[in-house]
Amino acid sequence: MALGLGRAGWFGILAAWVGFTLPSAIVLILFALGISQYQDLAQSSWVHGLKVVAVAIVAQAVWGMAKSLCPDCPRAALAILAALLTLILPSATGQIAAIMAAGLLGWWGLKISRPAGDQSHAYPISRRIGAAALTLYATLLIGLPLWATVTGSSIAALLEGVYRAGALVFGGGHVVLPLLQTTVVPSGIVDNADFLAGYGAAQAVPGPLFTFAAYLGAVAHGPLHGWVGGLILLGTIFLPAFLMLVGALPFWENLHHRTGIQTAMAGINAGVVGILLSALYDPVWTSAIHGRMDFGLALAAFGLLVYGRIPPVLVVIVTAAGSQFLAI
Numbered sequence: 583m584a585l586g587l588g589r590a591g592w593f594g595i596l597a598a599w600v601g602f603t604l605p606s607a608i609v610l611i612l613f614a615l616g617i618s619q620y621q622d623l624a625q626s627s628w629v630h631g632l633k634v635v636a637v638a639i640v641a642q643a644v645w646g647m648a649k650s651l652c653p654d655c656p657r658a659a660l661a662i663l664a665a666l667l668t669l670i671l672p673s674a675t676g677q678i679a680a681i682m683a684a685g686l687l688g689w690w691g692l693k694i695s696r697p698a699g700d701q702s703h704a705y706p707i708s709r710r711i712g713a714a715a716l717t718l719y720a721t722l723l724i725g726l727p728l729w730a731t732v733t734g735s736s737i738a739a740l741l742e743g744v745y746r747a748g749a750l751v752f753g754g755g756h757v758v759l760p761l762l763q764t765t766v767v768p769s770g771i772v773d774n775a776d777f778l779a780g781y782g783a784a785q786a787v788p789g790p791l792f793t794f795a796a797y798l799g800a801v802a803h804g805p806l807h808g809w810v811g812g813l814i815l816l817g818t819i820f821l822p823a824f825l826m827l828v829g830a831l832p833f834w835e836n837l838h839h840r841t842g843i844q845t846a847m848a849g850i851n852a853g854v855v856g857i858l859l860s861a862l863y864d865p866v867w868t869s870a871i872h873g874r875m876d877f878g879l880a881l882a883a884f885g886l887l888v889y890g891r892i893p894p895v896l897v898v899i900v901t902a903a904g905s906q907f908l909a910i
Contacts, residue, residue: 688849
């Protein structure tokens with residue numbers, strides 16, 4: 583979106599978002615509708631293979647993010663601390679606490695070198711517009727939970743959780759997995775099996791992982807479902823990213839050179855590695871690996887991704903086919 587904004591202004595940001603997200607979102611919504619309509623499909627062996635490949639993909643994400651975001655002992659310790667905290671408190675509260683603690687500890691104790699060669703870029707956004715976007719971002723982040731609590735509405739709770747997931751993703755798109763899981767699975771909006779199957783399918787389509795929200799909206803049990811639910815959740819999860827982008831760009835040149843900002847962000851990035859590591863165990867591993875065959879299939883998929891450097895879409899297809907073959 584930032585690239586589109588820099589090249590063509592407001593129209594560019596819209597065109598970039600539509601072109602980058604809608605194709606994969608449409609495919610995932612169609613997959614969700616198929617899962618919802620044909621229950622035998624959801625229980626099939628090849629769909630179980632999608633859950634197994636999710637183990638390999640999340641493990642690869644943890645591996646890669648740990649190497650880039652936790653390159654030293656202090657940041658590795660922050661990641662482990664965040665993982666332990668979210669294992670003890672497997673909820674949205676635990677995730678938020680882990681992110682805040684990692685950011686504060688990073689600001690207080692991390693020592694990192696300044697990145698060299700930063701380039702500035704002028705964007706057509708005034709500070710007034712940026713301040714308004716940041717105000718709206720914070721208002722929704724605080725106001726949506728209050729709305730959900732006061733009304734007790736399941737729709738409000740769903741929108742609040744998806745917005746929060748989009749607002750708290752740092753370090754990589756895979757971090758959205760645990761944030762969304764704590765929103766839709768414990769409440770019964772989406773079955774855990776359907777959740778992991780959709781996450782595996784999301785690896786086989788182009789575009790950002792945020793489009794996984796479109797699948798969840800389409801497969802959800804409740805007032806929001808189908809095409810309407812998919813498109814609403816798709817817009818909801820991207821809204822905080824849009825507001826943060828528009829809000830931060832006018833001020834970023836003055837902020838990103840400050841040591842405190844850099845160390846806090848480094849701590850937060852290490853924390854989200856820990857959150858994803860926790861999610862690798864629960865719900866991903868506990869829901870997909872039921873025996874030696876499942877573990878072997880996941881291990882093979884991990885090897886293809888990390889060492890074979892096979893494109894994820896091919897690994898998804900091979901793993902789903904392998905699961906079907908093993909069930910014969």
